[in-house]
Amino acid sequence: MLNQQVNAPAALQKYGTVSQRLPIGLAENVRQQSVTMLNQLLADTMTLRDLYKKHHWQVVGPTFYQLHLLYDKHYEEQSVLVDSIAERIQILGGVAIAMAPDVAELTSIPRAPKDREEAPIQVSRLLEAHQIILKHCHDYAKKADDAGDDGTNDLVVSSVMRTNEMQVWFISEHVVDTPLAHS
Template sequence: MQPRLNQQQNAPSPTQRYGTVSQRLPIGLSEPTRRDSVTMLNQLLADTITLRDMYKKHHWQVVGPTFYQLHLLFDKHYEEQAVLVDAIAERIQILGGVAVAMAHDVAELSSIPRVPRDREEAPVQVSRLLDGHQRILKNCHDYADKADEAGDDGTNDLIVSQLVRTNEMQVWFVAEHVVDSPLTQAE
């Protein structure tokens, strides 16, 4: 039997539209609660994908006397952010939502400003990463409270146990590279 290649969407509408939630899984949460959590989680997902990709960009492009340390640190943080991306997307699916996934959709939704294509000096990279973390953490604190108030313990737990803890740890490691007298200084 030959595979059927080049299949197209024949139905008048997709299986599920972005922004909707289905009741596929009986998880004991109301439709409005699941919809609100999916909206919050998609924002965190877009920002986390953006931060993850910033880490990889900076990993590839870092230069200067701290190259080796930052090259390794940025790659480690990229891998940790990739784990968070998967956890957030899976929670969205559990809630019956549709996770944002494509680069153009992520760029449109992300609250983290677009990073220039240029190579930047390490102090600029570090500052940019810290700003991204701060934006994510601010939303995490707000969204964890909202999920808790709505009784969505799974979303609250994901945000607090994984997103907040990982991002705070990464802030600590990256912020330690901010010094009064850097070895190099952005012009």
């Protein structure tokens, strides 16, 4: 009976809606636009975070030690971003995406295979995921700025974009002569 939805209580707030609980000086349409963008960014960031952990567990080869530590460091940094993005969604009156199946439906990042892959392929997948997130960041930062949502713009530029750019730099130093993997 625990997993059944029989007589489940009504949702306190439906996903995809925004409330005006917090008086933060932004119109509902601005909040809605930002929540939609941030949920996409959250799903992609959660996927990248989990991709780092997958590769942390599965990396092998001559660069094992360096990549094992780097992947774990980047996982932790992405975890901080996940929390910051989800909290911003809550501040805007939205409902943050949270469960793995929902994230998998929403993410723009291609799903990696369950198999263990060689380190150059892992690096390539991570760079592709970062590129997807960074493209969204440029678009979302401009939209948030144009809408007057300075808090979302600041989060996207100062935290998400800068962290991802730094991680791209570090991961790119491990690129070998293997073309980027595209799923």
